[in-house]
Amino acid sequence: MQTTLDCIPCLIRQTLEAARFVSxxxxxxxxxxxxxxxxxxxxxxxxSPPAFAQQIHRRIKAATGNExxxxxxxKTFNVLARDLLPEIRGKIxxxxxxxxxxxxxxxxxxxxxxxxxxxxxxSDVRKAxxxxxxxxxxxxIAELQxxxxxxxxxxxxxxNAGEIVFDRLLLEQLPLQRVTLAVRGKPILNDATRKxxxxxxxxxxxxxxxxxxxxxxxxxxxxxxxxxxxxxxxDLIIAKGQGNFETLSNCRKNIFFLMKVKCEVIANRTGFPVxxxxxxxxxxxxxxxEV
Amino acid sequence: MQTTLDCIPCLIRQTLEAARFVSxxxxxxxxxxxxxxxxxxxxxxxxSPPAFAQQIHRRIKAATGNExxxxxxxKTFNVLARDLLPEIRGKIxxxxxxxxxxxxxxxxxxxxxxxxxxxxxxSDVRKAxxxxxxxxxxxxIAELQxxxxxxxxxxxxxxNAGEIVFDRLLLEQLPLQRVTLAVRGKPILNDATRKxxxxxxxxxxxxxxxxxxxxxxxxxxxxxxxxxxxxxxxDLIIAKGQGNFETLSNCRKNIFFLMKVKCEVIANRTGFPVxxxxxxxxxxxxxxxEV
Numbered sequence: 232m233q234t235t236l237d238c239i240p241c242l243i244r245q246t247l248e249a250a251r252f253v254s255x256x257x258x259x260x261x262x263x264x265x266x267x268x269x270x271x272x273x274x275x276x277x278x279s280p281p282a283f284a285q286q287i288h289r290r291i292k293a294a295t296g297n298e299x300x301x302x303x304x305x306k307t308f309n310v311l312a313r314d315l316l317p318e319i320r321g322k323i324x325x326x327x328x329x330x331x332x333x334x335x336x337x338x339x340x341x342x343x344x345x346x347x348x349x350x351x352x353x354s355d356v357r358k359a360x361x362x363x364x365x366x367x368x369x370x371x372i373a374e375l376q377x378x379x380x381x382x383x384x385x386x387x388x389x390x391n392a393g394e395i396v397f398d399r400l401l402l403e404q405l406p407l408q409r410v411t412l413a414v415r416g417k418p419i420l421n422d423a424t425r426k427x428x429x430x431x432x433x434x435x436x437x438x439x440x441x442x443x444x445x446x447x448x449x450x451x452x453x454x455x456x457x458x459x460x461x462x463x464x465x466d467l468i469i470a471k472g473q474g475n476f477e478t479l480s481n482c483r484k485n486i487f488f489l490m491k492v493k494c495e496v497i498a499n500r501t502g503f504p505v506x507x508x509x510x511x512x513x514x515x516x517x518x519x520x521e522v
Numbered sequence: 523m524q525t526t527l528d529c530i531p532c533l534i535r536q537t538l539e540a541a542r543f544v545s546x547x548x549x550x551x552x553x554x555x556x557x558x559x560x561x562x563x564x565x566x567x568x569x570s571p572p573a574f575a576q577q578i579h580r581r582i583k584a585a586t587g588n589e590x591x592x593x594x595x596x597k598t599f600n601v602l603a604r605d606l607l608p609e610i611r612g613k614i615x616x617x618x619x620x621x622x623x624x625x626x627x628x629x630x631x632x633x634x635x636x637x638x639x640x641x642x643x644x645s646d647v648r649k650a651x652x653x654x655x656x657x658x659x660x661x662x663i664a665e666l667q668x669x670x671x672x673x674x675x676x677x678x679x680x681x682n683a684g685e686i687v688f689d690r691l692l693l694e695q696l697p698l699q700r701v702t703l704a705v706r707g708k709p710i711l712n713d714a715t716r717k718x719x720x721x722x723x724x725x726x727x728x729x730x731x732x733x734x735x736x737x738x739x740x741x742x743x744x745x746x747x748x749x750x751x752x753x754x755x756x757d758l759i760i761a762k763g764q765g766n767f768e769t770l771s772n773c774r775k776n777i778f779f780l781m782k783v784k785c786e787v788i789a790n791r792t793g794f795p796v797x798x799x800x801x802x803x804x805x806x807x808x809x810x811x812e813v
Contacts, residue, residue, distance in 0.1 A: 236538055236551055239559070244531035260527055265563045268530070272560035276552065 232480050237496050238280045239271060245346055246287050249420070252345070253291055253300035263294050280496075281448030281474045284346060288419050289445065299418035301345060301392075308343050308393025308421070309430045311353050315360060316396060322364065323400060331372050332364065333400045334489065338508045339363035340397030341390060341472050341491040345421040346447055348493075356393065369503055370510025375469075375487050379405055382467035382485070387412045387437075388449055390472030390490075395423040396431045398471065403436070410437045411461055416454075417445035422474070448474035451482070473497055476511070486513045523771050528787050529571045530562060536637055537578050540711070543636070544582055544591035554585050571787075572739030572765045575637060579710050580736065590709035592636060592683075599634050599684025599712070600721045602644050606651060607687060613655065614691060622663050623655065624691045625780065629799045630654035631688030632681060632763050632782040636712040637738055639784075647684065660794055661801025666760075666778050670696055673758035673776070678703045678728075679740055681763030681781075686714040687722045689762065698728050702752055707734035707745075713765070739765030742773070764788055767802070777804045 234242075243264075250263040267287055274283060292298055319336055326332040342359040343351060379385065387402065387410055389395045395414070402410060412433055415422045428439045443455025449470070451459065462468070468486040470479055476488045476497065492498050492507040503509050525533075534555075541554040558578055565574060583589055610627055617623040633650040634642060670676065678693065678701055680686045686705070693701060703724055706713045719730045734746025740761070742750065753759070759777040761770055767779045767788065783789050783798040794800050 236548075236555055239555060240531050240535035240538060243534050247527055247531060257527075261567065264527055264530060265565070268559050268565075269563035272556045272563060274556070274559075 232279055232477050232500065234274065234276050234278055234280050234283060235496050236276075238283075239274075241494060241496075242280065242283055242287065243268065243271065245284065246291075248350075249287065249291055249300075249345075252304075253295050253297060259294060263291055266290055266294075279448060279450065279477045281446045281478050282450055284448075284474075285419065285444075285446040285450070285453075288447075301418065301421040304345060305392035305421050305423075305427060306430075307353070308356065308391075309396055309427060311356055312340065312343075312393045312396030313430075315357070316400070319360065319397075320400060330376050330404045331368075333404045334372060334375070334510070335363045335366070335368050335508065336360060336397050337394075337401040337471070338368060338489050338491060338510070340394035341489070343391050343393040343421065344472070344491075344493065345391075346474070360397070363508065366508065368508045368510060370512070372510065374512065375510060378467050378485070378487065383409055384461075384465045385410045385467045385469065386461055386465035388442075388468065388470040388475050388479075389414050389423045389428065390475060392421050392423045392427040392430075394471065395427050395433070399431045399433055399436070401469075402433060407437050411440060411465075412437050413440050413442050413458060413461065415445065415447070416441040416443035416458075419445045419447050422447050446474075446478070448472075448478035450478050480513065482513065484513070487511070488513070523570055523768050523791065525565065525567050525569055525571050525574055526787050527567075529574075530565075532785060532787075533571065533574055533578065534558065534562065536575065537582075539641075540579065540582055540591075540636075543595075544586050544588060550585060554582055557581055557585075570739060570741065570768045572737045572769050573741055575739075575765075576710065576735075576737040576741070576744075579738070592709065592712040595636060596683035596712050596714075596718060597721075598644070599647065599682075600687055600718060602647055603631065603634075603684045603687030604721075606648070607691070610651065610688075611691060621667050621695045622659075624695045625663060625666070625801070626654045626657070626659050626799065627651060627688050628685075628692040628762070629659060629780050629782060629801070631685035632780070634682050634684040634712065635763070635782075635784065636682075637765070651688070654799065657799065659799045659801060661803070663801065665803065666801060669758050669776070669778065674700055675752075675756045676701045676758045676760065677752055677756035679733075679759065679761040679766050679770075680705050680714045680719065681766060683712050683714045683718040683721075685762065686718050686724070690722045690724055690727070692760075693724060693727055701728045702731060702756075703728050704731050704733050704749060704752065706736065706738070707732040707749075708736035710736045710738050713738050737765075737769070739763075739769035741769050771804065773804065775804070778802070779804070 246267045250260040323329045323332050339359045442458040444453040488511045498505045537558045541551040614620045614623050630650045733749040735744040779802045789796045
C-alpha cells in the first residue's frame with residue numbers, strides 16, 4: 232500500500248520519538264529531524280510507509296553509530312513475554328478453543344510496537360494480554376484453522392520482539408513440520424530478528440529464516456533470494472502486524488494478516504476502528520489494494 | 523519562544539489540515555506538503571512556531587491563489603458568536619462577578635482555532651461557552667482587574683474570528699476610552715482582521731488598529747510602525763491565544779496572556795495541563811522566557 236499524506240505527520244513524530252529513544256543529545260535530534268524532513272520532502276508516495284520508516288532508521292543508525300538501538304528494549308520485552316508464557320500456556324491448554332485463544336494472544340502481543348508508540352510499557356503488555364482473553368477478535372478464525380489443515384507450505388512472518396514469544400503459542404497450534412518462520416534480516420526498530428526467534432525457542436520448533444531486509448515490513452524487492460524462494464513457494468502465509476500488512480496487502484498470495492489496528496490510515500483501509508484485534512484475509516487477487 | 527522539536531510533527535499535521543481545508547485537490551495537497559517539509563528541513567528553531575505557521579500559510583495562499591481561504595469559516599463563527607451574545611450578556615449582567623465571567627467567556631472563545639483543530643464545530647463552541655460559566659480559570663483575576671484600573675494605555679491583542687465577538691464582552695468591562703484593540707494585518711488562518719473587529723462592532727467601542735503582519739501571533743519585527751508605536755506606549759497589554767503567547771512570552775512588557783492551553787509544548791512551558799483556561803502574567807522582566 233502507498234504512503235498517504237496522513238502517514239507523514241505520524242512518520243515525522245515517529246522520527247522524533249526514535250531519535251530521543253536512541254540518544255539524549257538534542258543537537259543530534261535536531262539534525263536527524265532536519266535530515267528526515269528533507270528526505271520526506273522528496274518522498275515517492277508510491278512507496279509503502281515501512282519503506283520510509285526504513286530510511287528513517289537507517290539515518291538514525293548512521294547518525295548515532297548504533298546498529299541496534301532497540302537491543303535492550305527487545306530483550307526487556309522478550310523476557311516479559313517469556314515470564315507470562317507459562318500462565319498463558321496453561322489457559323490455552325484448558326480453553327475450549329485453544330487455537331482461537333493462542334491466535335488472540337499472538338495478536339495481543341502486536342501491541343509491543345515501538346514504531347507506533349515508543350512509550351509502550353510492560354504494564355501495557357500485561358494489560359493487553361490479560362484483556363484479550365475475554366475480548367473478541369474480528370475475522371473468521373475457523374477459516375484460518377481450516378487453511379492451516381489444507382496447506383503444505385506455511386510461512387509465518389513475525390513482527391516484533393516480545394510479540395514473537397507469544398507467536399510461539401500460536402505456532403504450537405500449527406502443524407510444525409510444515410511451517411517456516413521468517414524474521415527481519417537486520418535490526419530495525421524493535422522488530423524481531425533471528426536472535427529473538429532463538430530467545431523464544433522457535434528455532435527448536437520450526438525452520439527459521441530471515442528476510443535479508445532492514446525494513447519494518449516485508450518489501451519484497453528488498454528481500455533476499457532465499458526468503459523470496461520460501462515466499463513464492465508458500466501456499467499459506469500468516470503475516471503479523473501493520474508493517475507486513477502495509478507492504479503485502481496488494482500481494483497476490485494467500486495471506487492471513489494478524490494485527491492490532493493502530494492508526495486511522497489502517498482503520499480507513501480495513502474498515503475496522505483503531506484498537507481492533509484483527510484477522511484479515513487477502514485472496515490471491517490482492518483485493519486489499521482496491522479497499 | 524523558540525520552536526521546539528515537538529512543534530514540528532504538529533506543524534506538519536496543521537499543514538495537511540490547512541491544505542485540505544482550502545482545496546479538494548490531492549495533488550495540490552502533496553505539493554504543499556512536500557514544499558513545507560522542505561522548508562521545515564531548513565527551519566531556524568530560534569523562530570517562534572507562529573513564524574513557521576506564517577510560512578506555511580503564505581505557501582498555501584500562493585499555491586491556491588486564495589488570499590483568504592478561511593473567509594467563510596470566519597464569517598460562520600462570527601455569526602455563531604453573535605447569536606450567542608445576548609444570552610451571555612444577560613448572564614454577565616446578572617453575575618456576582620461580571621468582570622470574571624466576561625473574562626472566562628473571552629477565554630472560552632479561544633477554542634475557535636483552526637490552527638490547532640481544523641475540525642472545530644459550532645457545537646464545540648456552544649459547549650465551551652456553556653461549560654466555562656461553571657468552570658474555574660487559572661490565574662489571579664483580581665490582579666488583572668486592578669491593573670485595568672491602574673493603567674492608562676491598554677492594548678488588547680485579539681486572536682481569532684468568532685472569539686473576537688466574545689472579546690467584546692470583556693472589552694465592555696474595561697475603561698473603553700483607554701483601550702486600543704489590535705488585529706492581524708492580513709488574513710492568516712481564522713485569525714481576526716479588521717473586518718472581524720467591525721463585525722463585532724468593536725470599532726464603535728474602542729480604537730481598532732491592525733498589526734500589519736500576516737503571522738498568527740505578534741512577531742514584533744514583522745509588525746507595522748503604527749502598531750509598534752501603540753505597543754511600545756502601552757502600559758498594559760492583554761494578549762489572547764497561544765500564538766500571541768508564543769511570540770510575546772519573552773517580551774519585557776506588562777502582559778496578561780488569556781488563552782486556552784492547547785498543546786503539550788505550552789502545557790510544559792506554562793505548567794498547566796492541556797485544556798486549562800489560563801490567565802498568565804508576564805512581568806517587565808520577561809520571566810516566561812526562562813520557564
